[in-house]
Amino acid sequence: MLNCPACNKPTISKGQKFFTGPLGHFCCPDCGAEVSVSWYSSLSMVVFLAILAGVSQHASTTMRIVTYVLGVAAYMTIHMLVVPLVAKKP
Numbered sequence: 001m002l003n004c005p006a007c008n009k010p011t012i013s014k015g016q017k018f019f020t021g022p023l024g025h026f027c028c029p030d031c032g033a034e035v036s037v038s039w040y041s042s043l044s045m046v047v048f049l050a051i052l053a054g055v056s057q058h059a060s061t062t063m064r065i066v067t068y069v070l071g072v073a074a075y076m077t078i079h080m081l082v083v084p085l086v087a088k089k090p
């Protein structure tokens with residue numbers, strides 16, 4: 001469980017964070033604060049797109065699939081480990 005940025009209690013599941021973007025939010029079950037992820041999550045998408053753009057147009061299908069999987073893994077890792085949760089102001 002992750003700590004709520006408003007009440008600092010471990011009430012946020014990793015799944016809630018994973019499926020939330022900077023425009024979405026969910027409510028903390030303890031304090032009711034609206035919780036979202038920082039806009040930094042958009043930067044993790046930039047990393048993903050940069051990895052995809054780095055693949056040559058002449059790369060093999062296998063290389064493209066491997067690169068796509070690595071890009072998704074990098075995006076998920078950055079989103080879950082680096083992007084902070086934020087409490088939205090009312």
Ligand SMILES: [Zn+2]
Pocket residue numbers: 004005006007008009011028029030031032033
């Ligand atoms: Zn809370």
